[in-house]
Amino acid sequence: MPKHIVRLLILIAAVLIVAFSAKQFLIPDSFYQYGHYRGNAVTEVASKLPKLQGSASCKECHEKEYEVWTTGIHHKATRNNEVQGVVYKYGPGCEVCHTGPAGNHPSKEAMPLSVEDKITSITHPEIKVHPANMAGRKLMLTPREMRDVCLNCHEKLPGRPLEQKQIEVASHSGEEVCTNCHNPHSPRIVYASLPIGKRGNAEAGKAIADTCAGCHGEVGMSLMPEWPNLAGQHFDFLVDSLKSFKSGKRPNETMAPMVEGLNEIDIRNVASYFSKFSCGVSGGDKAMAVLGKAKAENCKACHSAGGLYGSGSAGVSGNPSWPNLAGQNVEYLANTLKAYQDGSRVHPVMTSIAKTLSNDDIEHLAAYYANMKCK
Amino acid sequence: MSKQDKAIKSQKVPMSRRGFLGLLGKGAACTSALACTGAAVGSSLLGEPKHGFQQNDDQLAESINNPPKLDDYNWNDHSWAMGVDTDRCIGCLRCMEACKMENSVQMDAFHHRTWVERYTYLEGSNTAVVDSQADPKNIENAGSETRFRFDNRYKDVKVDKAFFVPKLCNQCEHPSCVQVCPTGATFKAKDGPVLIDTTYCIGCQYCVQACPYGARSFNEVRGVAEKCNWCYHRITKGLNPACVEVCPTGTRIFGDRNDPESPVSLFIKNNHVQVLKPEMGNAPNVFYKGTDKEVV
Numbered sequence: 001m002p003k004h005i006v007r008l009l010i011l012i013a014a015v016l017i018v019a020f021s022a023k024q025f026l027i028p029d030s031f032y033q034y035g036h037y038r039g040n041a042v043t044e045v046a047s048k049l050p051k052l053q054g055s056a057s058c059k060e061c062h063e064k065e066y067e068v069w070t071t072g073i074h075h076k077a078t079r080n081n082e083v084q085g086v087v088y089k090y091g092p093g094c095e096v097c098h099t100g101p102a103g104n105h106p107s108k109e110a111m112p113l114s115v116e117d118k119i120t121s122i123t124h125p126e127i128k129v130h131p132a133n134m135a136g137r138k139l140m141l142t143p144r145e146m147r148d149v150c151l152n153c154h155e156k157l158p159g160r161p162l163e164q165k166q167i168e169v170a171s172h173s174g175e176e177v178c179t180n181c182h183n184p185h186s187p188r189i190v191y192a193s194l195p196i197g198k199r200g201n202a203e204a205g206k207a208i209a210d211t212c213a214g215c216h217g218e219v220g221m222s223l224m225p226e227w228p229n230l231a232g233q234h235f236d237f238l239v240d241s242l243k244s245f246k247s248g249k250r251p252n253e254t255m256a257p258m259v260e261g262l263n264e265i266d267i268r269n270v271a272s273y274f275s276k277f278s279c280g281v282s283g284g285d286k287a288m289a290v291l292g293k294a295k296a297e298n299c300k301a302c303h304s305a306g307g308l309y310g311s312g313s314a315g316v317s318g319n320p321s322w323p324n325l326a327g328q329n330v331e332y333l334a335n336t337l338k339a340y341q342d343g344s345r346v347h348p349v350m351t352s353i354a355k356t357l358s359n360d361d362i363e364h365l366a367a368y369y370a371n372m373k374c375k
Numbered sequence: 376m377s378k379q380d381k382a383i384k385s386q387k388v389p390m391s392r393r394g395f396l397g398l399l400g401k402g403a404a405c406t407s408a409l410a411c412t413g414a415a416v417g418s419s420l421l422g423e424p425k426h427g428f429q430q431n432d433d434q435l436a437e438s439i440n441n442p443p444k445l446d447d448y449n450w451n452d453h454s455w456a457m458g459v460d461t462d463r464c465i466g467c468l469r470c471m472e473a474c475k476m477e478n479s480v481q482m483d484a485f486h487h488r489t490w491v492e493r494y495t496y497l498e499g500s501n502t503a504v505v506d507s508q509a510d511p512k513n514i515e516n517a518g519s520e521t522r523f524r525f526d527n528r529y530k531d532v533k534v535d536k537a538f539f540v541p542k543l544c545n546q547c548e549h550p551s552c553v554q555v556c557p558t559g560a561t562f563k564a565k566d567g568p569v570l571i572d573t574t575y576c577i578g579c580q581y582c583v584q585a586c587p588y589g590a591r592s593f594n595e596v597r598g599v600a601e602k603c604n605w606c607y608h609r610i611t612k613g614l615n616p617a618c619v620e621v622c623p624t625g626t627r628i629f630g631d632r633n634d635p636e637s638p639v640s641l642f643i644k645n646n647h648v649q650v651l652k653p654e655m656g657n658a659p660n661v662f663y664k665g666t667d668k669e670v671v
Contacts, residue, residue, distance in 0.1 A: 034438045035430045037562035042443040042450070048608035051477045052617050091624035099472050146518070148524060153467040153623060158529050159493055159537030160465045164624070167525075187632035223519075 001276075038061065055093035062094075063184055067093070072186020097149055097184065143177045148196040150178040163311075171298040174352020199235065200268025220274045223280070225331040232279030232374060236320040238271035250345060281327035284370035292368025295361050298353065299325075315372040327374035333366035428553055428563040438565050448611045453607060455567040456661070457619075458628035458642035459541055462665040466491055466539035468523040470618035470627065471541035477606060477617035483520045484509040487590050488603035489543035489618050493525055494669060498533035503669045540670050541626060543618070544590040545651065545659030546571065550596055552582035552591060552602075561600070567660055568607050573599045587655045605629070 033039030059066040069075050074091050156166040167173070178184070209218075212230075216222050220231030230238065244250035245268075246259045264268070296303075296314060302322050305312025312318065315326030325333065339345035340354035357365070418632040426435050442450050474489050475482055480620070487508075494503040506513065508523040515624050516526030529537070550569050560575035563580055576599040583591045583600060594601040606616035610629075630637030635644075639662075642648070645657040652671055663670070 023489065031559070032434065033441075033560055034434050034565070035427055037559040038572050038575060041562070041570065041575070042564055043445060044572070045570050045604065045607050046443070046445050046448075046611040048604075050609045050614055052473060052610060052620055054614075054620065068598065093621065095473065096469050096621045096623050099469070099476060145518065145522075146408060148522070152524055153465055154467070155523060157527055158495065158534040159539055161462060161624075164465045179600075 009368065030067070030369065047336035052095050058094045066094075068183065068185040072183070073188040074184075092153075097121065143175075146177055146179065147173075150182075150184070167301075168298070170356050171353050172301060173349055176348045176352075180348070200265065200270070200272035202238075202269070202272040202276050205266075205269035205271070205273030205313055208262065208266055209273045212270070212274075215254075216274070220277045222329060222332075225329040226335060227329070228332045229280065229328055230274040231277035234320040234322070234326055235271050235273055235275040237317075237323045238275060239267055240321060242267045242271065278375040279324070279327050279371070281374060282329045282370050284367035286367075286371065288364045288367035289371040290368075292361075292364035292366070295357075295365050296368050298356075299365070302349070315369045316374065324374060325369040326372035328369060330366045330370040333369055334359050334362050337362045337365065382476040400652070408416070427509070427565055428548070428550060429472070434617040445611050447613075448565040450564060452633065453610075453630045455546070455564040455610060456630065456632045456639045456643070457543070457546075457605065457616075457661045458639045458646075458648065458664065459539050459661060459666045460628065460646075461538055461625050463624045463626040464491065464539040464541055465624055465626075466493055466525045467545040467619045467623065468525070469623060470541060471508065471523050473617040474603070475611075480601060481594060481596060484514055484523065485592065486601060488590075488592075488601060489541065491525075492540045492670075493537065494540060494667065495529060496535040497529075498535050500535070503667070538665070538667075540663070540666055542590070542620075543661065544586075544605075545588055545657065545661045546603075546605060547660065549656060551655075551657060552588060555581040555585040556586035557581065561602075568604045568610075569602070570604050570607060571600060571602060573597065576600055587652055587657060590657075607670060 016031075028038055028040070030039035031037070034042075055066070055069070088257065152163070153168065154166055156168050160166055161345065173181075173302065178187075182188075206242040215227050216230050217225070220229060220233075222229050242259050242262065245252055248256070259267070288335070300314070302319065303317050303325050304314050305316045305318050316324050336345065337354050337357060340347065340350045343351070354362075376459045376537070415620065424435060424439055426432075426502060427438065432439070439451055461571055468491055471487055471490055474480065475487070478488060480486055480488055490507055490509075492496040492505055492507045496503050506525075508514075508517075508525070509633070513524065513526050514520055517524040525539075546563075546568050550561075550563055553563055553569060556562075557579065558575050558577055559575070560572045561569060563569050578593070578598040579601065580593050585595055591600055591602045593599075593652075606618075607615070609616055615629050616627075619627045628642045630639035630642075632640055632643075634640060642664070643662055646664045648664050650662060651666075652659075
């Protein structure tokens with residue numbers, strides 16, 4: 001065999017030996033164990049630690065919130081606790097809204113949900129620094145971000161299934177933060193459980209009410225349609241209104257001097273006096289009232305006994321802090337809405353709602369509520 | 376059978392010309408390994424141990440006799456699957472956010488292991504307008520790229536029909552991504568999920584292009600491909616994947632198809648389900664209920 005061929009063969013053999021030994025050396029033992037991949041990779045992927053810990057892990061430290069959640073609507077009444085007859089899961093758990101895995105908690109990545117200006121101190125045993133001051137990540141939410149947490153699921157969007165509770169943001173709350181009315185851990189408003197202020201003495205209130213009778217009538221039915229009927233109005237709402245007149249929060253040239261001399265007890269007494277009378281229906285244009293009915297859907301959430309989803313008399317507010325509208329004077333109702341529109345009366349929720357209404361809408365709504373039965 | 380065919384059969388030649396040409400055709404088809412493995416999987420009879428994707432007999436025996444050592448978990452006992460009930464999806468994108476937190480995916484709208492698409496049919500239109508969280512208007516509405524939220528862009532127009540569709544890796548029976556991976560860095564585990572071995576991934580992104588569902592993305596920070604693995608580290612510990620865990624409406628249903636009473640088995644049994652792009656032959660393991668034909 002010629003010499004150069006032998007050399008070539010030796011060279012090829014050497015290259016093959018090097019290649020095969022390199023292959024033996026470089027390919028890990030487990031590479032072809034289960035297929036064309038490294039068998040150990042399966043264990044490596046699987047050995048990562050889970051970060052989301054589930055709602056139950058929050059219970060130990062946040063006992064109170066956990067209890068509110070477990071007994072509330074967010075946990076119970078969701079429609080997904082039964083799928084094909086199998087109970088397998090409840091509604092939104094802690095980590096749905098409090099994004100930021102509990103596995104990292106408490107740390108920079110965990111994200112408590114609070115409006116910035118509401119929390120001034122924090123007593124968490126592990127977190128010494130106030131989350132707002134923590135370096136690296138902004139943990140506290142602005143009011144807008146706070147609303148977004150709820151609106152992620154509850155803003156009315158085409159495409160969301162009808163069973164999902166949804167709101168038209170502009171007419172439901174405007175710029176208001178959801179947590180002003182709702183407890184996020186159990187958002188359905190339970191009117192019966194709301195604290196009701198201490199009642200006044202109606203007998204004692206009669207003496208003061210004599211001054212009011214000139215405009216609002218002896219039994220709370222106003223003499224002029226521009227003035228509101230007070231008979232049967234919620235006690236809490238009357239107290240709130242009188243206090244706002246006094247503090248100037250609700251500017252009113254006529255009422256301000258009237259309440260100036262009243263103290264806390266007087267206010268409760270006179271409010272108690274008028275709230276005891278049975279209300280009357282002032283009535284309004286029937287044809288307009290029919291048109292107003294559709295528009296009044298937007299008012300239901302607050303100004304209907306059953307709230308947004310229950311059934312109950314329209315215009316009788318479930319929450320005693322909000323006014324009854326049923327049977328109220330048509331002119332007064334219309335003027336009030338217009339006052340919210342032009343800014344002469346201000347309310348976080350009502351101002352934004354009123355701005356969505358046209359003049360016709362206001363006439364129709366006023367007629368609708370003026371015609372409703374108030375009992 | 377025609378007279379001619381009978382005549383050919385009666386000749387008892389070792390191989391007829393027809394048979395030979397048929398074999399030749401099959402051989403040509405087998406150069407694309409998809410058809411080959413498809414045939415191999417299809418031929419395994421019910422009850423016999425099933426070969427994994429591109430797995431020979433020795434490797435199958437190894438995966439049965441010597442499974443990966445995990446506490447209280449044997450991958451031969453499970454066959455994971457997911458159901459998606461799009462009738463329930465509200466498009467809140469909590470699944471996406473939870474997934475990013477759980478798996479440390481980049482926090483922006485464009486890198487994701489799971490995401491949600493919105494299909495909207497405007498009045499009188501036969502085609503759907505599709506947008507997802509990565510749409511500029513949705514990013515603007517959410518306030519930043521690290522928050523995910525659909526905007527209310529259709530409030531002033533009439534919408535005939537709209538629905539949300541959550542998307543994720545389909546963990547196919549015949550995964551195109553595994554097919555094209557040059558280094559064996561991605562593979563199909565015996566119990567279903569397609570996993571990534573990040574130490575072997577060279578970042579060539581063939582798999583990103585091969586996936587017919589666009590389920591893979593590239594993680595520029597780590598230089599490796601990124602994909603959903605149904606939270607393999609969770610399901611091997613008896614937990615649900617993160618997206619299933621946080622879904623507030625029960626849109627996502629997860630379970631073991633080997634267990635006839637598992638949520639996903641019941642979901643598939645009791646509903647009319649479909650898979651996405653069945654014509655691709657990937658045999659997905661994510662089953663959708665309530666989607667239109669436009670959804671791909």
